[in-house]
Every structure is written in structure tokens, then in C-alpha cells.
Amino acid sequence: MIEVKKFLVLCLVLGTTMIGWGAPRLVIYSPGFAFVEEARVLELEQEGTLLLRGLPREWMPDSLTVEGLTLLRTRPLGLAELLAGPIDPRTDLVVPAGPSDLIGHVVQVMAGGRTLTGRLLAAGQNLVMATLDGTVIVPDYERLMLPEPLGAAVELQYSAQEGPAEVVLRYLTRGLRWSVRYAAVLGDDGLDLTGWAQLVNTTGVTFDEAKIELLAGDVGAPRSADAGLPAPLALMAAPPAAEVEVAPAAEYQRYTLPGRVDLGEGTVYVPLVSGSLDYERVYRFRGGPVEVIVAFENELVPLPAGEVRVFEDEGELFAGAARIGHTPVGERIELAIGSAFDLTGERTLIRRRQPTDVLYRDTYRIVLRSAKDVDVTVEVLESMQGVWDIVQASQPYETVSARQIRFDVE
Numbered sequence: 001m002i003e004v005k006k007f008l009v010l011c012l013v014l015g016t017t018m019i020g021w022g023a024p025r026l027v028i029y030s031p032g033f034a035f036v037e038e039a040r041v042l043e044l045e046q047e048g049t050l051l052l053r054g055l056p057r058e059w060m061p062d063s064l065t066v067e068g069l070t071l072l073r074t075r076p077l078g079l080a081e082l083l084a085g086p087i088d089p090r091t092d093l094v095v096p097a098g099p100s101d102l103i104g105h106v107v108q109v110m111a112g113g114r115t116l117t118g119r120l121l122a123a124g125q126n127l128v129m130a131t132l133d134g135t136v137i138v139p140d141y142e143r144l145m146l147p148e149p150l151g152a153a154v155e156l157q158y159s160a161q162e163g164p165a166e167v168v169l170r171y172l173t174r175g176l177r178w179s180v181r182y183a184a185v186l187g188d189d190g191l192d193l194t195g196w197a198q199l200v201n202t203t204g205v206t207f208d209e210a211k212i213e214l215l216a217g218d219v220g221a222p223r224s225a226d227a228g229l230p231a232p233l234a235l236m237a238a239p240p241a242a243e244v245e246v247a248p249a250a251e252y253q254r255y256t257l258p259g260r261v262d263l264g265e266g267t268v269y270v271p272l273v274s275g276s277l278d279y280e281r282v283y284r285f286r287g288g289p290v291e292v293i294v295a296f297e298n299e300l301v302p303l304p305a306g307e308v309r310v311f312e313d314e315g316e317l318f319a320g321a322a323r324i325g326h327t328p329v330g331e332r333i334e335l336a337i338g339s340a341f342d343l344t345g346e347r348t349l350i351r352r353r354q355p356t357d358v359l360y361r362d363t364y365r366i367v368l369r370s371a372k373d374v375d376v377t378v379e380v381l382e383s384m385q386g387v388w389d390i391v392q393a394s395q396p397y398e399t400v401s402a403r404q405i406r407f408d409v410e
Contacts, residue, residue: 023209023260026176030214030304031221034176038169044069050156056203057152058174060222069160069166078155099123099144104276111141128257151205175203178214180272180306181271184294185315186279191296195273197255201263209260210370216304216326217252244272246301253302253326275300282334283378285368287347289339290378292320296333298392303327310337342371343378361391367408380407393395 027035030039061076100123109116109127117137118131127138178199185192245256257270279296295312305326310319320337329331351363368378382405395405
């Protein structure tokens with residue numbers, strides 16, 4: 001069995017010695033970037049050069065700050081320099097002797113002017129691969145590759161006090177993002193809400209035992225002139241499970257995951273929030289189909305924006321989905337998950353008069369029908385334009401705003 005392992009490696013030259021390193025801290029933002037903090041314990045000379053390898057391919061060199069030494073010069077390495085650098089033995093890279101050594105691994109095959117990606121099943125006279133489109137037989141190929149991503153590197157010239165010191169690196173990088181998916185199960189006693197954070201890593205490196213914080217809010221994304229290298233094949237990873245610490249951070253909300261997370265290339269799902277809430281089912285008519293709305297007040301924690309998938313029958317029936325925005329505690333949430341099958345409505349303009357050039361008098365008839373075997377209330381919303389007045393109505397109504405009134409029809 002051939003193992004290909006990726007490590008975030010710090011290679012040192014010109015007499016600098018590495019004593020040890022700590023786990024990275026990642027603050028991930030939903031727009032697709034992250035703030036990375038890594039600590040290294042180094043034996044420093046008064047002047048020297050650090051060569052940092054295994055950095056994210058889309059990191060932003062102009063965002064780098066270093067604590068524990070004085071930077072004299074920073075030089076990101078180009079692709080040619082990166083490929084020409086030595087292989088560090090700590091990566092445990094074992095070079096395969098032939099295609100048969102790669103059976104069971106995800107590979108990339110260049111054949112006939114195209115690149116196929118899949119798991120290698122057999123390697124005899126022909127290659128047999130399992131791909132997303134099915135099993136493929138490749139009789140002739142030009143190149144067989146392990147899709148091992150290549151990270152970035154930078155050379156740092158420094159001055160410092162001689163001796164051991166903790167050096168903290170901080171920088172921004174693209175290629176890390178997160179989002180939320182919620183599941184809401186409706187029952188007789190309330191609504192059970194569970195939210196999962198989806199963490200996506202396409203940086204080209206693995207962050208082992210990372211301390212992860214997720215920041216929710218509309219944050220302006222940083223820009224960098226460095227385009228980075230192309231994205232690799234993403235793989236799936238298993239999620240951890242534990243409680244999350246939620247606290248304000250600047251004008252946003254920070255969700256700190258407990259423990260450490262191995263965040264490799266691909267996607268990880270992490271439980272973020274769960275709890276039970278009271279809810280009500282609202283039927284709303286605006287002139288089209290009668291909408292079905294699940295409404296509740298957020299009494300748990302600040303909820304990041306995301307899609308909510310609603311289930312009924314103890315989770316055995318999918319009932320619809322809707323999206324929520326960033327929602328503080330105490331705010332009402334309304335999920336318009338679909339249209340009622342057995343409730344219908346019609347809104348008809350039956351008369352229009354024009355007493356003056358600028359005054360209209362309109363008469364509308366709204367008819368609601370129900371085929372349900374239980375009584376329900378339908379909320380009828382009417383949008384008003386200009387300066388208006390209701391001169392006659394067959395049902396009581398409530399003025400919601402300067403542009404809207406509401407009828408609650410049994």
C-alpha cells in the first residue's frame with residue numbers, strides 16, 4: 001500500500017532550527033476566505049532566512065505579519081522555484097514503481113487530449129477507472145498522476161535575538177469557506193431545529209488539529225493580486241460533534257468549534273446549533289397560490305444565514321425548504337416552504353370608477369376555498385399604492401404598514 005501524506009511543513013535554511021510547532025487557528029468567513037494563525041518555536045540566529053513551504057496556494061503574501069522576529073524582506077516563490085525545491089523527507093512521500101502500485105487510489109489520467117479523474121481499479125494492458133460517470137476503460141494514455149496538490153512557498157529574511165523563540169505567522173488566504181444547512185422537524189410539541197456548518201477546503205494543504213472559528217455576517221472580502229495555483233480534486237471527510245461557543249466579534253457573530261478539527265482537502269460537516277422551539281403554521285394569500293409558512297421566534301443563538309429544510313411525520317417526509325438571513329435572538333423567522341394543495345384563492349377586480357383625473361375607486365372580490373377537514377385561518381395581504389382609503393370591507397382588517405393591510409379569514 002502506498003501512502004501519500006500532506007503536512008504543513010516549515011523548511012529552514014541558513015542555520016535556523018525548528019524545535020516544534022503548534023496547531024493552527026483558522027477564522028473562516030462565508031465569502032470564501034480565512035484568517036490563519038500558526039505558531040512555530042524556532043532556534044533563531046541574529047540574521048537568517050526562513051523558507052516556508054506548504055502554504056495555501058491562494059494565500060495573500062501582502063497580508064503576512066510575523067510576531068517574534070523582525071522581517072527584513074519577504075519574497076513569494078514562483079512556480080519554477082517551487083518545483084525545483086527539495087522534497088522534505090517528513091512528507092513521507094513514497095514514489096510508486098508503476099501503475100499497479102496506484103490501484104485503489106484516486107488518480108488523474110491524461111489520454112486522447114483530455115484528463116480523467118477517478119479511482120484506479122485495475123492496471124494491466126488497459127487502465128480501469130471508477131469515475132463520476134461510471135466505469136471507464138482507458139486503453140492508451142499519455143500520463144498517470146496522483147492529484148497531490150502543490151502548496152505555495154515564501155522566503156523570509158529576518159533579524160532577531162539569538163536563541164529559541166516562538167514565531168507567530170498570521171495571513172489571509174482564499175480557498176476556505178463555510179455555509180450552514182438547517183433541518184427543521186415539525187411535531188405536535190414544537191419544532192426541532194438542527195444546523196450544520198459545511199466547511200470547504202480547496203487551499204491545497206491540510207490543516208491538522210486546527211482550532212476553527214466561523215464568522216457570520218456581511219464582511220467585506222479582501223483582495224489580492226496573486227492568482228494562486230489551480231484548485232485540486234476535493235474529497236469528503238467525516239464531521240466531529242460537540243457544542244459550539246457563540247459570542248459577538250466586532251459587528252459580527254463568532255462560532256468557535258470545540259476541540260480540534262483535521263481540515264483536509266474537501267468538505268467537512270460540523271454540528272453548529274440545535275434546540276426545540278414553538279412554531280405556528282401560517283396560510284397566506286397574496287393573490288396567487290396560498291402559501292404555507294412555518295413561523296417561529298429564534299430563542300436559541302444568533303442563527304447564520306442558510307437554507308432551512310423542513311420535515312414532517314417525525315422527519316420521514318420532506319415538506320419544503322426556504323432560506324433565512326442572519327437572524328439575532330428574539331427575531332421572528334418565517335419560512336415560506338410551498339403552496340397549500342387544498343386551499344385556493346381568487347382575487348378579481350370587479351369594478352373601477354374614476355371620479356377625477358387622479359382618483360380611482362376600485363372594488364375587488366377575494367374568494368377563498370378550503371377542502372380541508374379542519375378549520376384554518378388564511379391571512380390575506382393586500383398591497384396598497386399611492387394615497388389610499390378603504391371605504392367598505394366585508395371583513396375586518398388590520399393596517400400593517402402605510403402600504404399593506406391584512407385580513408384574517410376563518
